[in-house]
Amino acid sequence: MHYRSIADARTLSGTRLILTAGVPGPWGEAAKAIFRQRKVAYTPIAQELGGSNDEQVAWLGIRNAPVAVHDEERPRSGWAEILFLAERLGSGPSLIPADAAERALMMGLAHELAGENGLGWSRRLTIVSGPIEEGPSSPAYGFARFFGDNYGYHAGVGRAAAQRCVDILTMLSQQLATQQAAGKRYLVGEALSAADIYWATFAMLIDPLPHEICPMSDDIRAMYGSSPAAIKAAASPALLAHRDFICETVVGLPFEF
Ligand SMILES: N[C@@H](CCC(=O)N[C@@H](CS)C(=O)NCC(=O)O)C(=O)O
CATH class of the missing domain: 3.40.30.10 (Glutaredoxin)
Structure with a gap:
């Protein structure tokens, strides 16, 4: 780019x-x-x-x-x-459902992924809280302190943030399962919406795609891929497969930065 x-x-x-x-x-x-x-x-x-x-x-x-x-x-x-x-x-099909109830659901899911205290926000807090709590002897302290100060770190937030990641991923997995049981392909309603795109992109903080399709430095990959087992386990195989599908068909691979 x-x-x-x-x-x-x-x-x-x-x-x-x-x-x-x-x-x-x-x-x-x-x-x-x-x-x-x-x-x-x-x-x-x-x-x-x-x-x-x-x-x-x-x-x-x-x-x-x-x-x-x-x-x-x-x-x-x-x-x-x-x-x-x-x-x-822009032009083409809207990424926001026309039906009011579906729109409210879609905006809610998007906030849970991309908004304050959502998945990305909370996962970032789980990343920075370890080095901050370890103190200046941690090699990642300076970096973690900066991001912690900018994005809502306070003492003890790491545990609550990890639980929030688990809750959001569990909820998304259930939402997709409900849709799939009704023969529907996307997270909300009948069509692609912004919620699918937020999931496909924010999933990199939970399960980074391989280097060939999502190149990133070893440091960033180690950081993004470092979720505790409970967070990783909360994203169902179907939810990860949905990430793959949206990345292939909408986001475009490989990622380019
Ligand atoms: N502005 C976005 C949030 C964006 C955000 O959190 N950006 C972070 C991602 S880690 C960023 O820019 N980090 C780099 C930096 O702070 O220099 C929103 O409110 O939806």
């Missing part, structure tokens, strides 16, 4: 998507997949993982990624506002 700088981004119009360069992040990969599925063309702009990203902050007041900026409109960094931007700008 060819990234442009923030300085370039400021001179461009159209849709720009700020992404953590060179690193597979589930929020960024979900945004890319949603733009791709909705046929929204965009210019990728580089954010530095864990960096101060001063130019980005000076421009938008937001340090992390992803951030979607369309023309002179306000920046959008939350998963839901990025999704609604893609719905508005």
Whole structure:
């Protein structure tokens, strides 16, 4: 993926998507997949993982990624506002169900995957809590402290966050089983929705795909693949197979960062 700088981004119009360069992040990969599925063309702009990203902050007041900026409109960094931007700008089948009850379910599942205290958020807390609690002698302490300070770490949160991951994965496994028992292919209703895409991309924090289709550094792979056994066991084989299906048919393989 060819990234442009923030300085370039400021001179461009159209849709720009700020992404953590060179690193597979589930929020960024979900945004890319949603733009791709909705046929929204965009210019990728580089954010530095864990960096101060001063130019980005000076421009938008937001340090992390992803951030979607369309023309002179306000920046959008939350998963839901990025999704609604893609719905508005794009074309083809909607990723949000038309039926109100299905839509409410889909948005709820998406929040459980991508929102605050959702699967990605909670799994990140399980990753950082070990090194933070071990203290500065841990080689990962600095990194973990930074992410912990930015994304909701407090003493003792690791255990609750791990349980939340288990609960969410159990719920998703049951939801898919219910759908499949009714002869339905996707997580909600009859058609592909954003919930399928969030699951396919956030699953990398539970069970990273092999290097050939999802290349990442050894450090990131070790971190993403380090879930406690109870978290791994909570994702049913069918839910992981659904991840494979959505990655192959929608997200596009290999992942490219
Ligand atoms: N803005 C997103 C959350 C994005 C997010 O958590 N991004 C993290 C992913 S680990 C990030 O940018 N990390 C890199 C950094 O903080 O520098 C949302 O509210 O939906």
